[in-house]
Amino acid sequence: MAKKKRKVPSLNASSMADVSFLLLTFFLLVSSMDTDSGLARRLPPPPQNEDQLETVKVQERNLLVVLVNSSNETMVKSQVSTEWYQTDAELHGRGNKPSLKDKVKEFVLNTNNNPLLPELMEEDFGAPIGTVPVTADHVVSLQNDATTSYKTYIAVQNELVRAYNELRQEGARKYFGSDYDNLTTDQQEQVNKLYPQRISEAEPKNFGGGN
């Protein structure tokens, strides 16, 4: 029996590299690596019926009103003091005024148990925080005019978030001895519970008129 030696034909794969390079460039071009970032918020659920709008009663001392008017000026008002900010720089604490961030922190902490600042209540947060007094019922109410510009609104929102972030950072330092970012998810949750973001965004009112 004659054995014929079969030759396996080899595929010419030299152009494979070219083809895959083409595909690669295509995907390189169409891909968008940019991820969206923003300030996260949770809206309240819609009112069950139209008449029971905003029936939640909040004690005066527990309320910090932050108002942005139609000429993009910010007013922050608690029972203790009222402050006006005309510009962005003043909002950040330049120009001999305490910054909005510091006002919010002072309000949320109420270190000296001022009767005009939110009520301190003892609450248990679990080890290692233990039972500490916190202003559990404080509300930061952010109100704006219909013609307020979005830019200012976001700037103010950003300052509010920054105040809470700094509080959480300080809490993490104090109770866990490390940065907030280095904590485990559970620990972060604990700190978040200690300083919950209680920002209420009311429906805007048209104070200033205009378009």
Add this chain to the structure above:
Amino acid sequence: MPELNTASMPDLVFAILFFFMVTTTMRSETLMVRLKLPQASEVQKLEKKSLVTYINLGPAMDIKYGTGTQMQLNDKFAQVEDIQDYIAQEKASMNESDQQLMTVSIKADEDTRMRYISDVKQALRKAYALKISYSARKAEN
């Protein structure tokens, strides 16, 4: 002169190719409004792209639509009343378990009046899309 062995080149390129194929998300919509996002320092990244729905607010690129604020949903201009349908549609296209995690990213031009934003917010409340994010650029200040 010894020749360089390039036999593994296609394999390498394929590896990179697959990486890009997996990470890429096709740009599905063309922007029809001008967006200059406001700046903020405390922004968080939106985690899962498939769970995010976008609402674009800003003046139209094409001047024939006027200079007022327009809203773009998907590929066309829309009114505030259309939001509920839009959200319902987007929700329906998701897994049931993902619907709770749906986030709406409001991308608005920084000169937009808050009136429009508030209208959008109210519409989103009615549509039970309660997780929102005000889109902003990261900035140190």
